[in-house]
Amino acid sequence: MTQKKSEAGDLLRDTLDMLILKTLSQGEMHGYDIAEYIHDRSDQVLGVEEGALYPALHRLEVRGLLAAEWGVSDNNRRAKYYKLTAAGRKQLAEETAHWNRMSSAIARILEPA
């Protein structure tokens, strides 16, 4: 039921999930900041519509990888802040390790002989 039609594709979705987890490993943030953070760090390569971030955030929250609470933002407005849970940290570690293995393997294959 949580599976959306795969317009974005599983790979893209997984990558987005990982990016969010990585971003939040810095500390608590609300959605807008997360978007900005990813946007800046990725040299704007990941030109995803910002809206796509929110279903991903909610999905991660439902899976228990993120916890959220309402706080007050710098401009005194109510905002929803997300942070990693223990499960989220574990997931990030696993995925990072997996990603490193994958990318070094791919790098070796693509290296000039």
Added chain:
Amino acid sequence: MPHEWLTEAWLRAMALVKRKRLDRDLEEELQFHLAKRAEKNCALGITANDAQAAARRRFGNVTLVKEDCRETWIFTSIETLWQDLRYAARILAKSPGFAAVVIFSLALGIGANTAVFSAMNAVLLRALPYEHPDTLATVWTTQKTDPGSEDLPPVAEVTDWKEQNHVFADIAGTSISGKAMLTGFGEPGPVIAQWATQNFFDLVGVQPALGRVLRTEESQEEFQTVVISNVFWKRRFNSDPHVLGTTFRIDGVVSNVVGVMPEGFTGFAPWYGSDTEGKPTEVWLPIDPRSARNAKRSDHWIMPVARLKPGVTVAQAQVEMDVIALGMERAYPDSNKGVGEKVIPLRDTLYKSTRDKLYPLMGAVGFVLLIGCVNVANLMLSRTEGRRKEYSVRASLGASRRRLMQQLLAESGLLTLIGGSLGILLSFWGIRLLRAIAEGVPDAESIRIDGRVLLFAAGLSVLTAFLFGLAPAICAARLDLNDALRAGESRTSSGKRGRTRYLLVISEVALAMVLLVGAGLMINSLLRLLLPSPGFDAANVLTMAVNLPATDVKYVEKIPGKDMDRVSPKVTAFHQQLLGRASAIPGVESVGMISIIPPLGAGMRTFSILGHPAPLPGSRPQGFFNEVSPSYFSTMKIPLRKGRYFDERDKESAPWAVIISETLASRYFPNEDPIEQQILLRYEPQRVDEERPRQIVGVVGEVKQIGMGGLHPLLYESFLQQPEVFQGGSEFFQLMGSLVIRTTSDVRVHEAYIATSVKQFVKEMDPDQPVTDISTMEDVLGKSLKDYKNYVVVLGFLAGIAVVLAAIGVYGVLSYFVNQRTRELGIRFALGAQRGDVLLLVTKLGLALTGTGLAIGVALTLGLNRFMAQHLQLFHVKPTDPATSGAVGILLVCIALLACYIPARRATHVDPLTALRHE
């Protein structure tokens, strides 16, 4: 991880409870994001309005994101389903006509399917009421020259099988059930009796509810132990717990009740065209394999039931029985030359003929449902077209395709839900109808709706909802927004969708054609059974049977040491006296007597014609005989073709005479005059010639003596000219006698009085002798075709529904066609087209669709030719009968023309001005 799963479930459950709060939070979160972005844009020096618009652009579709987020939290499917259903209900309530047609089509289709399936379920799928029924089989003998034949073996042969085989754990014997006379306990009357060996009950795994089963060693000439059925115990003995030990006579033999079978056990239900009309067995009588009669290899009457050893298949058992058959051929060449054995699973033996009847019905109701679905799909398609604007608006407001399809499927789902429920209600009525046709079929009473049937109906409904809901849903999903929103132009751009609906209508017509041909063949065949006269005048004839028991020493005396019976002169005297007294009853015009009345049967004899070359053993002339009183022919008004009827000359002492039917005359005396020819009859299967030849004295008209289906070569002997001593068991035709009484005026007026009088005479002559089967001859004829007629009516009814549905389909498509082209038609009129031209335009399309459907239908019927030949009981009609197909085709074209008429007329009434302004 179970922990993660639990958290997720908890969060979701919470979300479901606090749904409003969730919505608010979500809204706030997204608004916060947009506001932040706009703020930032403002800081870059853009006007507030532009900044907000830019923020939205960068964000994407807010509604869709919201939906996505919500779906993450909530079991949205349930929620939206409910929403969709409510919306569907509102939409449908707005077009009650549409909803009614759809629901009606579905209810009929699902109802009919459920009813037929319940019959299938009862006879084919439900477990037989025996222990491990799948390892039970029946074993028959078969003529190697006719591999399809299934004959009953003699008891002696079964005893041999039992000793020689290694594949069966045991073999028991039972018999075709039949009527037996119960006397000595209240009013004498017939009971349904079945013979059984001692091990029969054990073999099928049924224990008596009271007492014990019968025992062979207790069976003697004049005494036997019997077991009764639960129903009989309740009805005849008021469930008396002290019934054991009760004594009565069955066919004259003193019978002691030793057991009552459990409820639901009806023995092997009768499936043969016997005289029991499918009624369950009431009394089981013992078969004694040691008796003189049962030691003979010519007396074929037992039905063996065998229990396969564990792990042995029917095919393996067949191989073994083939070997045994070869051995039997060598050991008993006289009786077993050319005889094989055949092992058949019990289920097939019991239900094959029912199955053959049910398959066409299952096919027919399947077709009706398919046509119904096609119709509904067509209607839905039209509605989808009509609602394109609605869908476009919804899509452009952010509804996903999946959401649109879901909405449409909810509509079809709601329709099927209602249609399906109504269908199940309808099926109760349908089942009653089926039970009526299933008369004579085992366990007709067990046809009912159970869990499996309900599951079937539900599954079928879901399937149909998808079948007819999916096509429009896909169409809606494929909608091109730009195209659809520019409504004015969409009117002319429906070529492709038009083709879909043409295909649907063509398939409807084709299916209806097949069904109609099937029903047409049956009707044709019924007419051929009904229309020709049965060969006698049935009006104002009353009939009743006075069959004397072979077991009463008063009438039949066993000749000790030989398997011969001497029939007492009292039998003839009894019949003569009865004939005399009956003809004196007021209101009686004349009285005759015959062993078995038409169309209920005859005995088989072979014969040789004196002066002709002796016939070869395998190809002896055959005739079907009855014993009659001389007055029989005149009473029944059977016309004389040649020679004379029996008369007072044909006394016992005179040369024996015989009267033959036209069929027999033309078959065996093709180029000569049969009158005064002598024939020598032979008892079969005993292969004993009669003691003296009979001279043919007359040829009479055809009579449907054995069923209404065909004409058989018939022989009539006088009941006065019969031997005194008969081979064991062959005196039955002498003992049986049915009176045929022609009344002076309407038989209904005299019926009751005559019956009472005859009963009184019989009681005076023999107090134990019952009078049975009292009926008018017209009722006998009606009854003999009742099942068939009912079957034809059901099939015809289904075909009728199919045709109506197909006509609705044709009508719908043409109406749509006319609606679509209103503008075009207007232009045509404006340019000077005549009404006739437009009429032709619409009608041509209608006929083209129907014609194509018919052609495909004909091809389909040809393809189904073999199925029809195998499963439809056709008489004198071939499945490829061109007359039937032709008539059906013409009928369909006429109906299609009718369906064309209304839309075509509307087309001619198009007002050019209104049409051109149309939208």
